Amino acid sequence: MSKVTETIEQLALPIVEELGLEIVDIEYVKEGKNWFLRLYIDKDTGVDIEECGIVSERLSEKLDEIDPIPHNYYLEVSSPGAERPLKKAKDYEKAIGKNVHIKTYEPIDGEKVFEGTLTEFDGEFVTVEIRIKTRKKSVKIPYQKIASGRLAVSF
Structure with a gap:
């Protein structure tokens, strides 16, 4: 896990746990000339767009406060989908x-x-x-x- 994804996990964990969710995966990748920070969240019954929106807003506020990433990036919060990765x-x-x-x-x-x-x-x-x-x-x-x-x- 990279330093950025470790930092993001520390920031996101209290947010997702408060909502009864879990972090499935975190990606910080460059695609073309753009950087993407992707947070995949889930729960036993699945997540909906509202929950993704809440996590995105709260995490975005934390990221603005701490500013751990020195350049522009896109934040995406979503479900891991039907073919969710098995990481742990x-x-x-x-x-x-x-x-x-x-x-x-x-x-x-x-x-x-x-x-x-x-x-x-x-x-x-x-x-x-x-x-x-x-x-x-x-x-x-x-x-x-x-x-x-x-x-x-x-x-």
Whole structure:
């Protein structure tokens, strides 16, 4: 996590927690000649545009006070969407029983991409049940070898 995203997390956390929300991800990226600060928020029942607006207004006020970013940027606050990223261990725990898409740093059973139902997470291994035609196969993926993961709408 960069210094900017760490600072933004410290500023945003009290705001989102007060509203019963959670921070899913924070991005600070340059696209073309513009910088974007993106805050993805969520809760179990999903977030609506009003909640995004409230967080955006409150965070914008804090950012204006502290001014941690020395140049112009666009602030975007939104839901992570249906294919929300799985970043932390708790995200994998909450995703048990759901469809996931996982990429690994190195091949496991000759594959680096796995899509299926997350059936188990014990802190060390993520178990995904994948379908191969009419068969089902469980794959244990070491948590430390996961490059990226997200919920998958369908597979």
